[in-house]
Amino acid sequence: MRFRILLAAAAATVSLAAGAAELVVGLSTPITSLDPHFHNLTPNNSLAKHVFETLTRNDEQQRLVPGLAESWRTLDATTWEFKLRKGARWHDGAEFTAEDVVATLKRVPLVPNSPASFAIYTRAIKEASALDKHTLRFRTDKPYPLLPNDITSVHILPKKIAENAKTEDFNSGKAMIGTGPYRFSEHVSGDRVVLVSNDKYWGPKPAWSTVRFKMISNSAARVAALLAGDVHMIESVPTADIPKLAKDARVTLVSAVSNRIIYLHFDSGREKNSPFVTDKAGKPLETNPLRDPRVRKAISKAIDREAIASRIMEGQAQPAGQLLPETFFGTSKRLPPEKYDPEGARKLLAQAGYPDGFGLTLHTPNNRYINDEKIAQAVAQFLTRAGIPTKVEAMPSAVFFSRGSKLEFSFLLAGWGAETGETSSPLRSLLATFDTAQGMGGANRGRFSDAGLDALISTALTTIDDTKRGLILAAASEKAIAELQGLVPVHYEISTWGMKKGLSYKARADQYTFAFEVRTGR
C-alpha cells in the first residue's frame, strides 16, 4: 500500500513536470454561453475574462486595477476620461483602439433574448466618444462614482465583431476574438471549454499552453476528479471534505473571505398580519413584532455566529457584523459581529412587549448558498431557545426567490454577493426603500424603509470623491445595522479552491477561477 502511494506520488511529480503546459480545471457550474454580453452569470463571466478584457478590473481583493485602460480620472462631476493601453492587440493581430470600446458599449444593451443583460453596467454612460486612438470620454447624466467598478464587467470586443456578431457566432467560436491571455479553441456544451495561450499577449506571458475547463457540478465527483489526477484544480471545495483534504499530501487548499454575506431579512413593511408570525400557540398574530428594531436586535443577539461558523461551516465562514468584510471599501471599523447573548435577547423581547416571545417560520433556499438549509436550522434552534419558537421551511431557489419577491414570507435567510466590491451594492439593493422608478431596493424582500438611510445612500451614490464616499457608506452601514437592524448579518462565506500540490492560486473574494492566475511553485 505504502509502495503504491509512493509510486503514485512519483508519477504525479513526473506528470506535473512534463505536462506543466496543460492545466485542467474542474468548474462547479456549467458555462451556458460564450457570448460575453448574453447571460450575466459567474461561470460565463469567468470564462470571458480569459479571452476578453475589460477597461478596469478587480484584483483578488476586489480593489480596482487597470485593465485595457491604463488610467482614468474625472474632468468634472459627470465626465470621465480613460487613457487606454497602447500595444494591446486582438487575437487576429489588429490593434486595440478607443473605437472598439465605443462599438462594444453600443452592442451591450442590444443583445437579443438576453436573460440577464450587461446593460446594467453601461446604463449610466449616456455618451461615449473616442478623442483619439487611445483616449476615451464618457458622459453621465448624474455624478456616478461607480462607473469604474461597473465596467469591470463589460468585456471589450473588436469593432467589427461588436457591430456584426450574433450570440451564435460566439458559441461556434467564430467571434471569440479578444485581447486576453488565452484564445478560444473548443467548446462542447455542458462538458468542456478548451483555451490555448495567446503568445502575443501584452501582459505577463500565460503560464499554460492549454487550459481545459471541465464542468463537474457534483461536488463529490469534483473532489474525486482532483484526487484521481484527472483535473489539476477545482473550485467550490465542499465544506465537508475540507478537513480530509487539508491533511492530504497530494492537495493544496487556498481560501479567501468572499464578498458574499449570508443574512436574515424581516418583514418590516406590513404593520399587521405578517403571514408567518404567530403567537406561541401557533395562531396568527395581528401585530407584527418584526417592525420593532428591539425585536430584530434580540434575534441578532440570540444567534451564536461562532458556533455556526465552526460547526456547520467547518470554519469556512467568518461571523459578520456588517454587509461586507472590513477589508472592503465603504465598511465601518465599528461594527463587530453581535455577541451571542441569549439573556440580553430575552430582556429586549420583554422591553418590546413580548416577554413570552412569539412564533416564526424561517424560509430558506436549500440549493443556493453553502449549507443554506443547515444554517437556517441552526438559527431556528437558537431562536427557539431564546423564546421565539421558529420553524424552518426550505425550498429550491427557483421557488424561494419567486415567492420572496412576492412578499410571501415574514422571515427569510438569503445571501448577497457585492459584485462591485463595495458597500453601496448591498445597501441600495437590500436596505434602500423599494422604488421601481429609482431602481432602489430591488432585493429588499422585507420592504425595510428608513428615510434617513435612503438619504445617506443616495448622497453616497452621487459623491465622486472616494474618501468622502467611503465615510458616508460606513456611516450608512452603522445606521442600517447597529441602529436600525434593517437586516441581521450571519456570516461571510469563505470560498476555497483545491489544487494538486505544486500549484498556487491567489484566492479571490469574487469567487472567479482564473487559469491565468494559477502558477507552478510558490
Next chain:
Amino acid sequence: MTVYVLRRLAQTLLVLFVTSALVFGGLFLVGDPVEILVNPNADQAEKLRAAAALGLDRSVLEQYWIFLRGAFTGDLGRSFVFGRPALDVILERMPATLEIAFLAMLISVCLGIPLGLYAGLRPADPLSKTIMAGSILGFSLPTFWVGLLLIILFAVELGWLPSTGRGPTVEFLGLQLSILHWEGLRYALLPATNLALFKLSLIVRLTRAQVREQSLLDYIKFARAKGLPRSRVIGVHLMKNIMIPLVTVIGLELGSVIAFAIVTETIFAWPGMGKLVIDSIFQLDRPVVVTYLLVTVFMFIFINLVVDILYSVLDPRVRLSEAKG
C-alpha cells in the same frame, strides 16, 4: 398493421398535447424564471426588460398559445438560458445519453440473460446463489452511492479509468459518438456500468424466474422425451418462450435508462440530456424542460410500438390489428 400503427400515432399526438399542458402549467406554478435568470444585482428595470425579452410579461394562457402555435410548425421555443432553439439544445446532448444508455443495456443483456439462465437451470449451485445475492445488491444499492464508489475504486485508488467527463468523439452517421474507439470508451465504461447495474439485476432475476417456470411445463418435458439435444431444448424451445416478457421489460427499461440517466450523468459529469434537464429545472428554463419531456414521451411511445411489433414476430398468436390501445 398499418391501421394499427396509424391509430397509435394519433394517440401519441393527444398524449403529447396533454403532457405539454401539464408541464407548462406546472412550471408556471413553481416560480418566475426571471427571478432566477437575472443577475442578483439587477434592478427592477432590468427584471422588466428580461421578462419582456423572454416573452414572460404575457399571461400564461397567451404564452401557452404562442408555444402551441410554434409547436405545430416544429418550433418548440428558444431556451431562456442558451438563447438557442430548445430542440437543438436537447438533440445536441442526445448522442451522449444514447451511447451510455445503449452500452448499459448491452452490458445488462449480454451478462444478464446468460447469468439468469445459469441460475435458473442450476438453482442449487453455489454460483447461482452468489449470482442471485449479487442481483439483490444490484438493485437495492442507490445509484449515486455506487457511482461514487466506482469512481473512488477505479479512478482514485487504481487509476485505471478516468473519473468524470466524456472522452473525445468521432463523427458517425452525423452523430458525435465517443464509444467507437478505446480512448472514448474508457470514459464511458464507469457511467455505463453504474447505469447497467440495476437493469442487469432485473434481467438476471426475471430470466431466472422465467426459466424456472417454463422448465416444468409439458412442452419442455416432451421435447426432452423426444430426445432432442439439451442445447436445442434450451436454445430454441425455452429461449423463445422466456423472451416475450424479457422483450417487454428490456424495451421499457431502455426507455427509462435514456430518460432517467440523470443521477449517473450528474455524478460522472456526463454531458447528456439528463444533466441538461436537471440544470434547466433549477433555472426554470421552461422551453428546454417542456421539449425534453415531449421528446421523452414520444420516445416511450415509440419504443412501446416497437415492442408490440416484436411480440407479433416472437409469438404468431399475437395479432396487432386486434390489439386495442
